[in-house]
Amino acid sequence: MSSEPRDQETHGAGDERPIPSDAELSEMSREELVQLGGRLDGVEIVEYHDPWPVKGTRAEKRSERLVAMWFGLAGLSALAFLGFFIWWPWKYAPPTPGDGQDHFLYSLYTPLIGGTLGLSILAVGIGVILYTKRFIPHEVAVQQRHDGPSAEVDRKTAAAHLADAGSRSTIGRRKLIKRTAGFGAGTFGLAVGAYALGGLVRDPWGGPEGEKALTTTPWQHRQPGEKVFLRRHTGNFEEISLVRPEDLAAGGMETVYPFREEDRHDHEALVHAIKAGDAPVMLIRLRPDDAAHVVKREGQEDYNYGDYYAYTKICSHLGCPTSLFEQRTNRILCPCHQSQFDALQYAKPVFGPAARALAQLPITVDPETGYFIATGDFPEPVGPAYWERES
Amino acid sequence: MTTRPDPAKAGKRRFRPQRRLQRKLAGALALAMALVAAGALYAVFVPEAQEARADADPTLLREGEQIYNNTCITCHGANLEGVEDRGPSLIGIGEAAVYFQTSTGRMPMVRQEAQAPDKPPQLEPSEIDAVSAYIHEHGGGPERPEETGVDLQGDNPARGGELFRTNCTSCHHFTGRGGALSAGKYGPNLDGLDEEVIYTAMASGPQNMPKFSHRQLTEDEKKDIIAYVQSVTDGNNTPGGHPLGGYGPMPEGLIAWIVGLAGLVGVTMWIGAKR
Numbered sequence: 001m002s003s004e005p006r007d008q009e010t011h012g013a014g015d016e017r018p019i020p021s022d023a024e025l026s027e028m029s030r031e032e033l034v035q036l037g038g039r040l041d042g043v044e045i046v047e048y049h050d051p052w053p054v055k056g057t058r059a060e061k062r063s064e065r066l067v068a069m070w071f072g073l074a075g076l077s078a079l080a081f082l083g084f085f086i087w088w089p090w091k092y093a094p095p096t097p098g099d100g101q102d103h104f105l106y107s108l109y110t111p112l113i114g115g116t117l118g119l120s121i122l123a124v125g126i127g128v129i130l131y132t133k134r135f136i137p138h139e140v141a142v143q144q145r146h147d148g149p150s151a152e153v154d155r156k157t158a159a160a161h162l163a164d165a166g167s168r169s170t171i172g173r174r175k176l177i178k179r180t181a182g183f184g185a186g187t188f189g190l191a192v193g194a195y196a197l198g199g200l201v202r203d204p205w206g207g208p209e210g211e212k213a214l215t216t217t218p219w220q221h222r223q224p225g226e227k228v229f230l231r232r233h234t235g236n237f238e239e240i241s242l243v244r245p246e247d248l249a250a251g252g253m254e255t256v257y258p259f260r261e262e263d264r265h266d267h268e269a270l271v272h273a274i275k276a277g278d279a280p281v282m283l284i285r286l287r288p289d290d291a292a293h294v295v296k297r298e299g300q301e302d303y304n305y306g307d308y309y310a311y312t313k314i315c316s317h318l319g320c321p322t323s324l325f326e327q328r329t330n331r332i333l334c335p336c337h338q339s340q341f342d343a344l345q346y347a348k349p350v351f352g353p354a355a356r357a358l359a360q361l362p363i364t365v366d367p368e369t370g371y372f373i374a375t376g377d378f379p380e381p382v383g384p385a386y387w388e389r390e391s
Numbered sequence: 392m393t394t395r396p397d398p399a400k401a402g403k404r405r406f407r408p409q410r411r412l413q414r415k416l417a418g419a420l421a422l423a424m425a426l427v428a429a430g431a432l433y434a435v436f437v438p439e440a441q442e443a444r445a446d447a448d449p450t451l452l453r454e455g456e457q458i459y460n461n462t463c464i465t466c467h468g469a470n471l472e473g474v475e476d477r478g479p480s481l482i483g484i485g486e487a488a489v490y491f492q493t494s495t496g497r498m499p500m501v502r503q504e505a506q507a508p509d510k511p512p513q514l515e516p517s518e519i520d521a522v523s524a525y526i527h528e529h530g531g532g533p534e535r536p537e538e539t540g541v542d543l544q545g546d547n548p549a550r551g552g553e554l555f556r557t558n559c560t561s562c563h564h565f566t567g568r569g570g571a572l573s574a575g576k577y578g579p580n581l582d583g584l585d586e587e588v589i590y591t592a593m594a595s596g597p598q599n600m601p602k603f604s605h606r607q608l609t610e611d612e613k614k615d616i617i618a619y620v621q622s623v624t625d626g627n628n629t630p631g632g633h634p635l636g637g638y639g640p641m642p643e644g645l646i647a648w649i650v651g652l653a654g655l656v657g658v659t660m661w662i663g664a665k666r
Contacts, residue, residue, distance in 0.1 A: 094548050094618060095627045103627070110630040129662055138665075234612070235553030249533075249604035251596050255557060323561040324572060326599035328479075333573050335561065340573050351573070 485532020
């Protein structure tokens with residue numbers, strides 16, 4: 001079947017009857033106007049099935065009630081949502097067996113408000129769809145469609161129209177405008193791109209620590225001879241709890257953070273010391289018979305204090321927290337990629353993708369106060385490798 | 392000039408013998424008081440002897456030794472000194488460790504493997520008391536808490552949560568679902584545990600778990616951690632009705648795709664259906 005005859009056919013479809021005059025239009029009924037509109041677009045309504053040809057049957061009433069029920073349910077459950085949202089006990093109550101009732105009521109809060117609001121919008125949707133299915137007449141309409149490209153005459157004229165608009169605008173010979181427009185729009189595009197991506201560009205050396213940002217940690221002494229204590233985190237940043245050698249049992253491990261006496265009343269500094277990504281240190285107390293087999297790294301022979309060894313918690317592979325310390329095997333496991341470090345051999349990697357040992361923090365006990373202090377920063381950068389790193 | 396005796400001097404002379412007596416009495420009294428005070432202070436400040444179990448009930452100890460010889464001796468040795476490649480020494484592990492290991496069924500072990508799993512306890516509670524007393528007698532160590540059950544739950548589960556996330560989450564997951572360790576070992580799931588079991592585990596550091604002494608985590612902090620653990624385990628943290636394993640976005644995403652998408656397809660088909 002060639003496209004040409006069909007094309008002619010569709011073109012001709014609207015011309016079967018001429019467009020009625022204004023006088024004729026005013027005479028036409030609404031039904032005739034609907035048919036005329038369809039015919040002008042090449043649409044013919046074949047069947048216009050009325051779902052309820054006999055009015056007022058019991059089945060029709062039943063359908064009406066069904067739709068009304070869904071809308072009513074939507075309203076009631078929205079009302080229930082408002083009630084639960086305003087009056088239900090939403091504050092946390094722990095599940096202690098004594099007053100478990102409070103916890104039970106609290107635990108229902110989220111499901112109740114979610115369920116009621118969700119049921120409400122679902123019921124509105126079901127009601128609308130049911131109404132459409134039960135009461136809107138199902139029409140069957142036929143519209144002719146044409147195959148292939150538009151007629152040659154349409155394509156030629158449309159192309160000529162566009163070319164004409166281009167040449168009449170005289171943009172072709174106005175080089176100044178063309179270039180400035182290119183400059184303006186192009187630079188604007190660049191600005192939008194910079195706006196979108198600029199926030200992702202960061203200078204790792206640009207912070208207040210300058211070039212030392214990646215090589216030093218908050219354990220770095222600000223002045224020579226400064227005392228940097230080891231503190232534990234009790235959940236309260238202001239509660240300073242320092243660590244003494246008798247605090248940990250053999251086979252114990254504790255995460256510690258730097259603390260300086262000058263920061264005691266500086267909330268910002270206290271929070272930063274605990275939240276800083278490179279600050280957490282695992283303070284490990286080996287069991288004495290294991291400590292007898294320790295192999296120390298060259299140059300780090302005096303970094304430990306007795307059975308106490310302090311290693312960074314930041315994995316040397318990709319910087320995950322390696323705090324899975326196994327006290328019988330003395331292995332430190334990183335949960336991200338299963339690197340394992342041997343706490344008896346300066347935390348050198350014994351399994352997995354990590355290639356460098358965990359950096360060790362030099363510690364000792366402050367003779368004046370009896371608390372642990374760090375005698376200096378880590379001897380090497382903590383965490384994963386970066387371009388400028390030499391080891 | 393008349394010489395009149397100085398009244399003050401005369402008085403002194405007159406009362407001297409009496410004053411000496413007074414001074415002696417006062418001295419004796421002060422000494423007595425100081426002794427009493429020192430004794431009282433001593434009684435207040437000197438702690439109970441660490442080996443308080445020295446006066447444990449001898450019959451209990453004998454019973455404990457009997458149970459030890461029947462169930463533990465193969466791996467831990469005749470004198471609790473441990474057996475090479477079988478079991479560690481039990482000297483100084485304390486009654487907390489014995490209670491934890493036996494009441495969760497980890498000990499006695501079925502076989503040597505990466506980690507002793509929990510199973511129904513093999514010893515009766517009275518046998519556990521006896522064998523803990525016997526082992527605690529040798530070297531002391533972490534003790535069982537004075538309270539049991541709900542009394543071991545602190546009143547600040549929020550602080551317990553902070554401490555749990557700092558100290559425990561790396562192995563036990565932040566709502567106690569557990570997780571893998573190296574070479575077949577694992578941090579166990581914390582569902583369905585007795586408060587005393589959690590307490591003694593923290594105090595004694597069973598198997599590869601680090602030991603958390605009372606100076607590192609105070610008893611109050613341990614109780615808050617217990618309150619937190621009990622508030623997120625045993626289905627107490629499933630407002631959606633089902634925890635889906637509690638592992639976060641992986642199973643939840645899978646369910647959302649399978650159940651949610653299938654539901655949407657069904658609804659779409661219903662919308663398009665004739666009736």
